[in-house]
Amino acid sequence: MxxxxxxxxxxxxxxxxxxxxxxxxxxxxxxxxxxRIAAVEPDVHAFLHVNGESALAAAAAVDVKRAAGEPLxxxxxxxxxxxxxxxxxxxxxxxGSRILEGWTPPYNATVTQRLLDADLVVLGKTNxxxxxxxxxxxxxxxxxxxxxxxxxxIPGGSGGGSAASLAAFEAPLAIGTxxxxxxxxxxxxxxxxxxxxxxxxxxxxxxxALASSLDQPGPCARTVLDAALLHQVIAGHDPLDSTxxxxxxxxxxxxxxxxxxxxxxxxxxxxxxxxxxxxxxxQRFRESVELLASLGAEIVEVSCPxxxxxxxxxxxxLPSECSSNLAKFDAMRFGLRVGDDGTTSAxxxxxxxxxxxxxxxxxxxxxxxxxxxxxxxYDAYYGQAQKVRTxxxxxxxxxxxxxxxxxxxxxxxxxxxLGEKVDDPLAMYMNDLCTIPSNLAGNASxxxxxxxxxxxxxxxxxxxxxxxxxxxxxxxxxxxxERALTAQWSGHLLDRIPALSGASA
Ligand code: GLN
Numbered sequence: 001m002x003x004x005x006x007x008x009x010x011x012x013x014x015x016x017x018x019x020x021x022x023x024x025x026x027x028x029x030x031x032x033x034x035x036r037i038a039a040v041e042p043d044v045h046a047f048l049h050v051n052g053e054s055a056l057a058a059a060a061a062v063d064v065k066r067a068a069g070e071p072l073x074x075x076x077x078x079x080x081x082x083x084x085x086x087x088x089x090x091x092x093x094x095x096g097s098r099i100l101e102g103w104t105p106p107y108n109a110t111v112t113q114r115l116l117d118a119d120l121v122v123l124g125k126t127n128x129x130x131x132x133x134x135x136x137x138x139x140x141x142x143x144x145x146x147x148x149x150x151x152x153x154i155p156g157g158s159g160g161g162s163a164a165s166l167a168a169f170e171a172p173l174a175i176g177t178x179x180x181x182x183x184x185x186x187x188x189x190x191x192x193x194x195x196x197x198x199x200x201x202x203x204x205x206x207x208x209a210l211a212s213s214l215d216q217p218g219p220c221a222r223t224v225l226d227a228a229l230l231h232q233v234i235a236g237h238d239p240l241d242s243t244x245x246x247x248x249x250x251x252x253x254x255x256x257x258x259x260x261x262x263x264x265x266x267x268x269x270x271x272x273x274x275x276x277x278x279x280x281x282x283q284r285f286r287e288s289v290e291l292l293a294s295l296g297a298e299i300v301e302v303s304c305p306x307x308x309x310x311x312x313x314x315x316x317x318l319p320s321e322c323s324s325n326l327a328k329f330d331a332m333r334f335g336l337r338v339g340d341d342g343t344t345s346a347x348x349x350x351x352x353x354x355x356x357x358x359x360x361x362x363x364x365x366x367x368x369x370x371x372x373x374x375x376x377x378y379d380a381y382y383g384q385a386q387k388v389r390t391x392x393x394x395x396x397x398x399x400x401x402x403x404x405x406x407x408x409x410x411x412x413x414x415x416x417x418l419g420e421k422v423d424d425p426l427a428m429y430m431n432d433l434c435t436i437p438s439n440l441a442g443n444a445s446x447x448x449x450x451x452x453x454x455x456x457x458x459x460x461x462x463x464x465x466x467x468x469x470x471x472x473x474x475x476x477x478x479x480x481x482e483r484a485l486t487a488q489w490s491g492h493l494l495d496r497i498p499a500l501s502g503a504s505a
Contacts, residue, residue, distance in 0.1 A: 007032035008169040012078045012226040019077040026059035026077030033079045037170045040500045046165040049091040050124035058121045076119035081171040084125035087206040088112045096130040096140040099357030100335040109206020110238045118233045126161030132210045135431035139361045153415040156186030163190040174220040181435030184447035188410035188461025191449040191493045193227045198468045199442030200245035203238035211321035214439040224478040228256035255472035259479030262296030267403030271307040272434045278413040280453020284460040285409045288450045304395035309388045310437045316385035323369030393441040400467045410447035410461030444471040448478040
């Protein structure tokens with residue numbers, strides 16, 4: 001009989017294997033995760049909504065399938081946490097905002113549907129910065145998530161809930177979305193794996209849009225192979241998303257199993273790293289470069305001169321798109337309605353609802369975007385930003401001519417303290433310095449754990465960037481690092497996480 005920690009600390013691959021062999025039932029595995037959630041959620045607050053009933057029912061259905069001898073997919077029965085910005089009929093979708101309060105979607109996002117079709121067990125919806133705007137989950141209207149490594153620290157954002165649920169062993173798998181780094185930055189600061197697939201590689205249908213030309217759902221996990229298996233389940237063409245790519249899904253699973261980087265050309269990006277980066281981040285990054293070289297990769301230095309303009313361009317393009325996307329939250333169609341007393345006009349109700357329902361960061365970006373798109377300013381701001389975007393894509397094209405993948409630190413620092421940057425939007429935006437270029441260009445990108453910073457004992461992530469539709473290369477590098485580092489540490493990085501109070505295991 002397995003103990004709860006055997007179960008909640010196992011990888012998705014192990015859990016799926018136990019279910020397939022009959023060693024453990026999917027119900028038992030789901031119950032162990034629900035118990036763990038009940039024990040640690042008061043400290044972590046990774047979830048906005050847990051649906052134990054539907055999770056146990058989904059798990060029971062997998063057990064029935066197995067008993068009937070029906071074929072099971074590679075992740076059948078494995079529990080998963082879903083970022084609360086993707087629709088699922090099993091729970092309300094809030095996007096971390098008051099404005100959607102009480103709205104349960106009538107349909108499943110394509111990503112959600114593929115998870116259900118592959119018999120994964122959705123445990124619930126995870127916390128995030130409101131409408132995925134932020135780098136700390138502190139912009140959630142429902143309170144922040146705490147980093148399981150140190151409960152006084154941020155778990156990253158916007159997908160802090162998904163990343164924290166993995167690090168707290170509440171779920172072995174999670175789904176995130178990445179518009180400027182919201183999968184990769186939380187992965188980096190929690191010691192987990194996060195992958196932003198090539199833009200168009202995973203469907204945006206049913207993903208509540210932040211910035212449609214940048215948004216991309218992706219897998220989050222504790223191991224590289226688990227992430228690849230999840231990637232495989234959710235990726236692939238979807239006719240319901242007009243920007244979905246109609247091409248074969250890169251063979252991410254074989255790449256994650258191989259981890260062979262011999263002969264691979266790995267480009268270190270000159271503009272990402274160095275001055276202003278935390279010493280421990282720099283140190284672990286440099287060690288990782290040496291490690292990759294010792295594993296047979298050829299290290300080259302590449303310059304991407306326009307990356308320094310990525311942040312300002314992003315903070316014009318993203319607000320412009322989100323000011324348009326968020327116009328639909330008008331009190332008439334979804335969730336909250338404020339000030340409707342029968343005498344007020346529709347306009348007054350809309351204004352009162354948007355005033356009450358949106359938080360300060362969302363309002364800031366709507367105003368910024370409306371300004372950038374207004375006539376007379378359009379060319380100067382939005383138009384210029386689009387030109388910068390093209391230059392960044394060209395930098396990538398040139399760099400991928402010289403290297404198979406590019407690498408950098410994932411973030412300039414480790415997890416900072418809750419409250420430390422809430423009053424300084426610019427300081428908050430700086431977290432995504434390394435991650436934003438890949439969203440602007442649409443290429444594949446991931447963050448992998450490469451150790452703890454000596455100065456604070458907190459996780460450091462290494463970012464790998466690959467050309468569009470070469471997502472498999474991310475996994476090849478990630479698996480190489482994981483294998484070598486796990487041997488070096490005689491275990492997984494998350495084995496070193498402090499035990500959470502209230503947790504039995
Ligand atoms: N932190 C970035 C922002 O606030 C990234 C958001 C995201 O990827 N969803 O815009």
